[in-house]
Amino acid sequence: MALLETRGLTKRFAGLVAVSDVNLSIETGEIRGIIGPNGAGKTTLFNLISGALKVSSGSITFDGAKVSGKRPSHIARAGLVRTFQRNAMFPSYSVLENVILSRHTEVKSNFFQTIFGTGHEEEAHRERAREIIRFLELDEHENDLAENLSHGHQRILGIANALATEPKLIMLDEPVAGMNPTETRMVTDHIRRLRDEWNMTVVLVEHDMRTVMGTCEYISVINFGELLMEGTPDQVANDKRVIEAYLGSDDYDL
Amino acid sequence: MTARRWTFPLFIVAVIAVLAVLPLTSRDYSVEIYILLLINVILVVSYRIPATTGDWALSHVVLMGCGAYTTALLSKWYDLSIFLTVPLSAVIAGIVGLILVTPLVRTRGFGFFIASFALGEFVRLIWIKFRYPFGGPRGMIGIPNGEIGQIDFFEPLPYYYFVLVVALISLFIMYRIDRSRIGKTFVALYKDEGLAEAVGIDVPRYRAMAFTIGAFFAGIAGSLLAHRLGAVDPKNFDINVMVYLIIWIVVGGTATIWGPIMGLVAMTVVFEWSRPLLEWRPLLFGGTLIFFLVFLPGGLEDLFFRIRDRITGKRSGGGTV
Ligand SMILES: Nc1ncnc2c1ncn2[C@@H]1O[C@H](COP(=O)(O)OP(=O)(O)OP(=O)(O)O)[C@@H](O)[C@H]1O
Ligand SMILES: [Mg+2]
Numbered sequence: 001m002a003l004l005e006t007r008g009l010t011k012r013f014a015g016l017v018a019v020s021d022v023n024l025s026i027e028t029g030e031i032r033g034i035i036g037p038n039g040a041g042k043t044t045l046f047n048l049i050s051g052a053l054k055v056s057s058g059s060i061t062f063d064g065a066k067v068s069g070k071r072p073s074h075i076a077r078a079g080l081v082r083t084f085q086r087n088a089m090f091p092s093y094s095v096l097e098n099v100i101l102s103r104h105t106e107v108k109s110n111f112f113q114t115i116f117g118t119g120h121e122e123e124a125h126r127e128r129a130r131e132i133i134r135f136l137e138l139d140e141h142e143n144d145l146a147e148n149l150s151h152g153h154q155r156i157l158g159i160a161n162a163l164a165t166e167p168k169l170i171m172l173d174e175p176v177a178g179m180n181p182t183e184t185r186m187v188t189d190h191i192r193r194l195r196d197e198w199n200m201t202v203v204l205v206e207h208d209m210r211t212v213m214g215t216c217e218y219i220s221v222i223n224f225g226e227l228l229m230e231g232t233p234d235q236v237a238n239d240k241r242v243i244e245a246y247l248g249s250d251d252y253d254l
Numbered sequence: 255m256t257a258r259r260w261t262f263p264l265f266i267v268a269v270i271a272v273l274a275v276l277p278l279t280s281r282d283y284s285v286e287i288y289i290l291l292l293i294n295v296i297l298v299v300s301y302r303i304p305a306t307t308g309d310w311a312l313s314h315v316v317l318m319g320c321g322a323y324t325t326a327l328l329s330k331w332y333d334l335s336i337f338l339t340v341p342l343s344a345v346i347a348g349i350v351g352l353i354l355v356t357p358l359v360r361t362r363g364f365g366f367f368i369a370s371f372a373l374g375e376f377v378r379l380i381w382i383k384f385r386y387p388f389g390g391p392r393g394m395i396g397i398p399n400g401e402i403g404q405i406d407f408f409e410p411l412p413y414y415y416f417v418l419v420v421a422l423i424s425l426f427i428m429y430r431i432d433r434s435r436i437g438k439t440f441v442a443l444y445k446d447e448g449l450a451e452a453v454g455i456d457v458p459r460y461r462a463m464a465f466t467i468g469a470f471f472a473g474i475a476g477s478l479l480a481h482r483l484g485a486v487d488p489k490n491f492d493i494n495v496m497v498y499l500i501i502w503i504v505v506g507g508t509a510t511i512w513g514p515i516m517g518l519v520a521m522t523v524v525f526e527w528s529r530p531l532l533e534w535r536p537l538l539f540g541g542t543l544i545f546f547l548v549f550l551p552g553g554l555e556d557l558f559f560r561i562r563d564r565i566t567g568k569r570s571g572g573g574t575v
Contacts, residue, residue, distance in 0.1 A: 050452060051451075052448065052451070052452070071451065071456070072448075072451035072452050073450075073451045073454050073455055073456040073457065074456075076451075076452060076453060076454035077454050081452065081453070081454075082452055083452075084448070084449065084452070088446055088448065088449040088452075089446065089449065090441075090442040090445050090446060090449070090450075091445055091446075092441070092445065093438070093442065097438070100435075101435070101438055101439060101442050101453075101455075102453040102454075104439070104453060104454045104455045105453070105454035107435070111436070114434050114435055114436055115427070115430045115431050115434050115436065116430060117430075117434070122435075161449065161453055162452070162453065164453065165453050165454050
């Protein structure tokens with residue numbers, strides 16, 4: 001059975017069907033790309049799967065359990081986490097504190113142990129947070145306030161916060177948006193290592209076609225909220241419907 | 255860095271020393287004011303806890319009232335010792351807080367503000383409507399002042415020291431909460447609710463926790479107040495009193511535990527000095543509120559930390575972290 005599965009997933013906003021009858025099936029260990037022109041419904045799809053938006057109809061199953069209708073914090077606890085298209089972070093905290101605070105799902109101490117510091121797990125969380133930060137090559141900025149980071153580093157911090165929850169599956173919403181080519185290469189390299197070394201399943205929404213083509217083995221194309229087609233990067237790049245959907249949009253640079 | 259490690263404990267020890275000696279050199283009237291001040295310190299610092307999650311409630315003094323009424327009933331009916339009425343009042347206020355916040359977490363911002371007022375008034379209405387056991391509109395009188403062995407807390411000085419100890423313990427616990435992962439989570443979920451939920455923080459649950467902890471300590475303040483006044487009155491916990499609480503916290507700031515205390519002390523001084531200008535007080539306080547909202551939204555603590563950092567040449571701000 002697939003790790004993540006959506007059946008007839010639909011989201012209606014007033015006068016607009018943003019996601020329409022989408023059936024996705026993502027296997028453990030995949031790096032799945034999701035592409036589609038501006039406003040196709042990619043972020044809405046993430047919002048539905050992560051529980052940030054209520055589904056209008058359809059169902060979502062993760063790791064054998066139904067997660068549609070659950071709140072994001074519960075879904076994160078189940079091992080399904082997402083990053084944001086915007087630069088989401090806890091601004092007045094340092095990078096290290098951001099990642100430690102994001103380890104919420106892993107905390108075992110009870111209320112009194114936490115307050116009086118009698119639990120012994122804080123040090124372990126700090127160590128693991130440092131490991132994640134090092135992995136993403138953000139260690140130079142460990143003690144910088146999140147709000148003072150450069151755009152690129154803020155986006156990487158978004159990934160670090162997501163990894164802090166120790167997910168089985170991570171959904172990345174345009175992780176390299178606005179990054180320079182060096183940063184982009186670095187991040188796509190990390191994404192592959194997440195799968196290869198950390199055994200994580202990755203779902204990647206990306207505008208930048210070259211990034212998706214180079215990173216994912218399998219791609220789902222969304223257009224006007226509907227699943228247009230699925231296939232390997234080659235199949236997608238040569239598909240008439242995909243070319244048509246992207247025609248005239250800025251992203252057409254295959 | 256190392257200098258600060260020493261200055262902070264030294265500062266705390268100095269403050270406690272001053273608080274211990276101060277009433278010995280003061281008249282009874284002043285000691286009564288210090289007692290109320292210490293009670294209000296607990297109240298205003300407890301109000302900050304849910305405020306760090308972004309929840310500005312109008313029900314907080316009502317929760318204080320729950321502590322006061324609990325104390326009135328327990329000490330009048332069961333003649334319980336003050337060492338039991340204070341913690342039990344805190345627990346009851348905490349439970350009422352938990353009941354109120356359960357529907358409240360469905361609201362945010364202005365909706366929360368108004369809904370908390372409605373629920374608070376509902377509780378107050380119960381006190382007013384039920385002559386038995388709450389005494390109706392005139393409240394209850396004849397609440398024992400409490401005692402410890404042979405020492406009667408009717409005398410201001412012994413009661414002052416009792417309140418001082420309770421206040422220091424309460425502040426210590428609230429300080430620990432603020433500095434712990436839980437306190438940081440409160441601030442974090444306020445800064446970015448969507449991200450907080452996405453990384454597994456159950457936002458409604460944490461907001462309810464903050465509100466309940468605040469109610470618990472408000473209950474302690476209410477209990478100490480009831481023992482001092484010997485009476486409870488629904489008017490002691492109405493919106494007028496709530497407005498004072500808001501003025502204190504706006505004047506002081508909410509970034510750290512020190513802000514509300516600064517605001518309370520400053521406005522208590524203003525309050526005492528303005529006794530001769532009685533009819534001008536609403537204008538004075540209203541003006542102060544507007545001045546701070548417009549020109550010093552970070553409150554006195556922000557001003558204090560900026561001046562301190564200017565002097566010590568440090569760059570960083572007040573440090574919500
Ligand atoms: N909360 C909302 N209320 C109403 N309409 C919405 C809402 N969120 C998204 N939409 C609409 O749904 C459609 C899909 O938006 P979505 O953000 O999912 O697209 P996207 O594929 O992520 O686009 P982009 O590539 O620009 O990020 C758009 O037409 C958008 O205006
Ligand atoms: Mg999007």
